[in-house]
Amino acid sequence: HYGDHPYARNPLGTEETIRAITREDVEGFYRRWADPRNLVIAVSGDIGVHETLSAVREAFGNFPRHKSFFPIGPMPVPEGGGIRRGEEPREKEQAHFLIGYTGARITDPDRYALDVLGSALAGMGGRLFTNLRDKKSLAYSVTSFSSEQVDPGFFAVYMGTSVDKRDSAIEDTLREIEEVRANGVTAEEFERAKKWMIGTYEIGLQSNRAYADKMLFNELYGVGYEEAFREPERIEAVTLEEVNRAAAKVLRTDRYTIAIHGGKK
Incomplete structure (x- = not known):
């Protein structure tokens, strides 16, 4: 693709x-x-x-430098647009799909706003879980998340569903995403997401290995190892307007990819 x-x-x-x-x-x-x-x-x-x-x-100390050096750096955003669909049929009772959108680099200003957006929609209290699983019984599991790297990452919604509900689940998920793109998340969803993210951050750093991992990847990706300790304040500083602006920017109706595993074409 x-x-x-x-x-x-x-x-x-x-x-x-x-x-x-x-x-x-x-x-x-x-x-x-x-x-x-x-x-x-x-x-x-x-x-x-x-x-x-x-x-x-x-x-x-004696680690040699090579004559030819290729520094790690970002790749350009892939060109093109449109809606892409990849499908791998399987004779199984369950189907899984991801709907993905071009997201942010780890250095982009929208990074934390997209993280908050993903958390606002995900989880047992999120609208995806409530509307698609509880009310419509379309999903075994449903979540959303943002992944940022040196290269442009992605924002995605994942669902596990039954084969017979797969197509309607995809349609309803796209409708939920479009609702968020057009009208944003609510203040209640926004505040719940930020509290959950900060609490999860604290829980996730209860080991020395977790601290080292955070420092290493932030330094390697060019944002500085200190960023590992600033996440709570970065999250707290995100505004509702920034989250909804990021949603309108990223969740484009004319440019996304659907990857489907399971079920017949």
Whole structure:
């Protein structure tokens, strides 16, 4: 669906490409990307700073720089538009689908607004759960989320449903999304989402590994390791107007992708 853009490639590869990989390919990949200029080390815990720095220098001080260096950087947004649909039929009782929209980079100002939007629609108190599962009995499971990376990410709605309800579930989900795009989320949904996100953030950082992961990826992705500790204030600073503006911008009726697994065409 994405032409020559890397988004068109299966991250797992194909049987043909995997069988064709050689030792020289692996060594070349290592030389291209495993460079200290692409390296971030994150450490968290009851540690001594000087002892840690000494250990890092001893372990990585002689890490050679390669003559050819390919810094990690963002890819362009794939061109084109329209509605894309990918379907993989399976003889199963359940069907699963994702409706996805081009989202934000991790450095974009809309990042936290989209996170709040995803949380506002998701969960047992969210309108997707209430309207599609409780009232219409269309879903086993339904949620929404925003994923931001160095490259443009995506905003998506996921549902697991029965095969016989699949098509009507897709239609009703698109109607719910269009309602959000046109009219936004309510103040009640907005406040509930922010409280849930901040509480989840605190719970998620109860281990040193979680702290290290947050610091590492924020530094590697170019927003700085300190951003890992600023998330609650960033979330709290998001306004209802920003969330609804992001919804109107991202949830385009003329540009999205539907991926379906299960059920016959």
